[in-house]
Amino acid sequence: MSEIETQEMGLVARLLETWPHLPASEKLSTFRSLAADDSEDFFLALGPREHAGLYEDFNRAERRLWSRFLAPDDAADLIQELPEELRAEAMSLIDEKVRREIIALLSYREDEAGGLMSPRFVRVRPDMLVAEAIRYVRQQALTVEQIFYVYVLDSNQRLLGVMSLRQLFVSAAEKRISDVMEDKVVTIPDEMDQEQVSRVFQQHRFIAIPVVDKDRRMQGVVTVDDILDVNQEEATEDIQKMGGQEALDAPYPSVTLPEMIKKRGGWLMLLFVGEMFTTTAMHHFEVEIQKAVVLALFIPLIISSGGNAGAQATTLIIRALALRELRLTDWWRVLRREIATGAALGGALALIGFMRIAFWPNRAELFTDHYVLVGICVAVSLIGVVLFGTIVGAMLPFILRRLKLDPASASAPFVATLVDVTGLVIYFSMARFILSGTLL
C-alpha cells in the first residue's frame, strides 16, 4: 500500500516538474486526465501564472469550480494574472463573501505585505476562557485552511495578542485568554515592501506573521511559504540585473522574443555607447601603436583582467549588501580591504604576465629585443588595472545604493565598461614612461 501511495504522490510531483515544458496545447487535456484527488493537489501546487493559463482554456463549469476552489489570496493572484477582458467574468463566478475578500486584497500592490497575505485567520476574544476559545476555534477551523496561530482581537479588530495552536492546547481550560496569550506580537504593516517582509521572517523565524493597518487593526496573515517565492523572485531579479540587463519578470521560456530583445537591448546599447570611449582613448595612442605594434598584442589581456577583477568585487558586494552583511557606512572598511585584495591579485597576474613575456621561447621575435621592458610595462599595468577594477567594482554598488538606485545594476559588464577606458590609459601611459627612448 505504501508503495502505491508513493507512486501516486510521485505522479503529481513529476507532473509539476514537466508542466512548464508541456506545449500549451496539451496542458488542459493533461490536467483533465488526472484523478479528482490528484488534480486538486496539483492545482493547489501551481503558481498564479499557471492558474491563469489553465483558466483561460477551461470551459465555464471548470472556471467556476476551480476559481472557487482557491483560497481568496490565491484567487486574487489568479485574477491579477488574467487578461483584462476575463477579470470581470472571473469575479462574477465567485461567491459574494469571497468576492469581497478578493476586492480588498486587490487594493494592495502585489509586492507589499497586503498583496502577500491571506485574509483568513482564526480569532478569539481576550475575555474568553481557554475552553470557550477552543470551541470557538474549532468552529472557525472549518473555513480557515491553515491554522498555526490564534489571534486575540478586541471589538475594533485591533490585535492584542497571539497564541500558537499548541499553546492553546496545553493551557488550562479555565484560564482567561488575556492571561495566557503572548502580548508582545511581531506585526507587519500592510504597506510594507515584500523585501522587508522577507527580512522580518528571516529574523524572527515565525511560520506566520499578522498584518495590521495603521490603527493596528488586523488585516490578514503572511505565511512563510509566501516568503519562499518572494526570496526566489528577488534573487532572480538581482542575478538578471547583474548580467547587465533588465530583470525579465517572467520565466525565461515564457518571455516573447521582442520582449527579450527589449530587456537586453537597452543595457547592451548603453554599454556599447560607453565602450565607444575606448575608441577615443585608443585614438590618442595611435602614434605609440604605430611605432610599437607589440603594444597592441596585450590590449585585450590587460583590459579584460581589470574587468574580471571588477566583476568579482561587484558581485560580492552586491550580494553582501542584499543580505545586509554590509551597510552603506561600511564602504570605507570595504575599500581598504579591496585595495589589499586588488593589489595582491594584480601582483599575481603581473608575475604570470611578466614570465609569459620574459621567458617565452621566441620572446625576442614576438616581443622585440626590448622584451624585458615590454614585460615590465605589461606587469606594472596589470597591477594598476586590476587594482582599479577591484576598487570600481567594490565601490559602484555602494554609490548606486547611496543614490537610491539598485546596487544590482552594478553588473559585471557595467564595471568592465567603466574599467576599460581607464585600463587603456594606464597601459599606454606606462608604456610611454617605460619604453620612451627604446621602442617609443
Next chain:
Amino acid sequence: MSEIETQEMGLVARLLETWPHLPASEKLSTFRSLAADDSEDFFLALGPREHAGLYEDFNRAERRLWSRFLAPDDAADLIQELPEELRAEAMSLIDEKVRREIIALLSYREDEAGGLMSPRFVRVRPDMLVAEAIRYVRQQALTVEQIFYVYVLDSNQRLLGVMSLRQLFVSAAEKRISDVMEDKVVTIPDEMDQEQVSRVFQQHRFIAIPVVDKDRRMQGVVTVDDILDVNQEEATEDIQKMGGQEALDAPYPSVTLPEMIKKRGGWLMLLFVGEMFTTTAMHHFEVEIQKAVVLALFIPLIISSGGNAGAQATTLIIRALALRELRLTDWWRVLRREIATGAALGGALALIGFMRIAFWPNRAELFTDHYVLVGICVAVSLIGVVLFGTIVGAMLPFILRRLKLDPASASAPFVATLVDVTGLVIYFSMARFILSGTLL
C-alpha cells in the same frame, strides 16, 4: 501598552540588524546587557555562526545555560561551527538525552535532509481514538517546540500517516486515528540533498515535511523556515560563482584576507591564462595592425560587446536552469531563440557602430579615407561577435550541466574570455576580406 511592546520588539529586531557590524569585542557585553526575555528572543534568532561566536566568549555557566536552551538541531549546528577543541566540552554540558539526539544529527552532512531536520516531533499510534490522541499530543507538546502536524507511526517507527493539528482538532473524538489521518504522505529521504529538499517544499507548499530512512522509519521533520536559509545560501553561492570566483561560504565581512585572495585568485589566474590566447591571436594580425592602425581602435569595443552579450545570455540560462524553468533537453529550443536574439542585438549594435564611424564629424581624419569600409567592417564584425557571444553564453551552462559540473561556473568573465579570442579572429578576418586592396 502596545507602544511599549512595539518598542521592545524593536530592540531585538534592531540589535539583529546591527549585530554583524558590532566589533567582536563588544558582542558579549551587548548580549549580557539585554533583559532576560529579550536575550532569549535574540539568541533564538541568531544563526549557528553567531551562536558559536558568542559561545566562545561565554563563561562556563553561560555556555551551559545557552547550549541547553537551544533545540537539538540548533545545538548540533552550533557544535559544528565550534573550533575542534571546544566541541567535546560543549557536548559534555548538554543533557544525556539531548546529547544522544545531537550525536544522531551530527552523523548527517550539513547539506542533506538529515542535517536540516529537527529530531523532535509529535507522534500518535494508528489505533488510538481521536480523544486519546489529543491527550497524548498534549503531553508531548510540553517538550516539542513547534507542532504543526501529528505523525502516525507503527511500532517500528514507520510512518503511516499524518494529520495537521487543526485536523485533529476538528475530528470527532470517538473516531480512530487510522480512519481520519491522511495516508498519502509526502516524505523526504534522510540523505536527500538540501537543494532537492528545497524543491520539494517549493512544489508542495507544506510548512513541515517528515524525513524518513530507507525503511520509511521516521527520523525527524524539516520545517520551511530552514528552507529559507537553504535557498539564500544556494542563491549566494550561484551569484558568487557567476562573478567568476569560488563561493565564499561565509559572510563577506567574516572572510579573512588570505582566504578572500585564494577564493578569487584561482579563477582570476585561470581566466588570465585563458585570455593569453588573445596575445597569440593578435600576433597573427600584427601585419594588418601595422598597415592600418585604425583597426586597433575598435578592438576593445568589439570584443567587449561579445562579452557583454554573452554575460546576458549566460546569467539568464544559469538562473532558468537553477529554477527548473529549463531542462537539459531544452538546449535546442534555447539555441534557436538565442540565435534570433543575438542576431537582433548584434544588428542593433552594428547600426550604432556604423553610424558612429560613417557620420562622425572628423571621420576621415580619425578613420582614414576609407571610413565607410572601416564602418562596414566593424558593423559586420559586431554582428558576428555578438551572435557568437550570445550562443556561447547560452550553451555553456547546458554543457557544464551535461558534464555534471555546476552551470553557475559559466560566469560572465569565463564567457567573455572564451569569446575574446574568437572575437579578434572574426574582426581581423572580416578586415582582411573587406579592406584588402584598400587599407590592407
